Ligand SMILES: Nc1ncnc2c1ncn2[C@@H]1O[C@H](COP(=O)(O)OP(=O)(O)OP(=O)(O)O)[C@@H](O)[C@H]1O
């Protein structure tokens with residue numbers, strides 16, 4: 199008996215247009231990053247598309263990072279971005295100056311805007 203794949207495994211039934219968009223987005227990497235904005239009624243399948251995208255990316259050896267946001271974090275600037283990118287900060291030196299500057303500004307590396315304690319370590323500058 200063959201393995202039964204559930205939608206939780208990234209199998210998307212139908213949604214050909216969304217599947218094509220995800221595949222186009224992945225094919226453009228790593229040279230061209232793009233954004234796919236999913237919106238729709240509750241239960242319509244937004245998370246299913248996301249799972250499909252993550253599954254496809256992993257299958258193509260593309261690193262997948264994810265994060266969440268809670269309304270209580272409204273007053274904490276870039277909280278979700280911080281959680282998303284914190285594991286990669288030691289590699290920020292690999293970024294082109296413009297992107298690195300943007301990241302530094304977002305994470306408070308600008309002396310005019312003191313960084314959160316856990317981002318102020320020298321490793322951010324390596
Ligand atoms: N195209 C699809 N193929 C397979 N399963 C699907 C598809 N669309 C939705 N589902 C399944 O239907 C259920 C609801 O979908 P999902 O959780 O993705 O909706 P959602 O839009 O993210 O909902 P919410 O707005 O509540 O977060 C899930 O079990 C999901 O796996």
Ligand SMILES: [Mg+2]
Nearest residue numbers: 241244245246
């Ligand atoms: Mg969802």
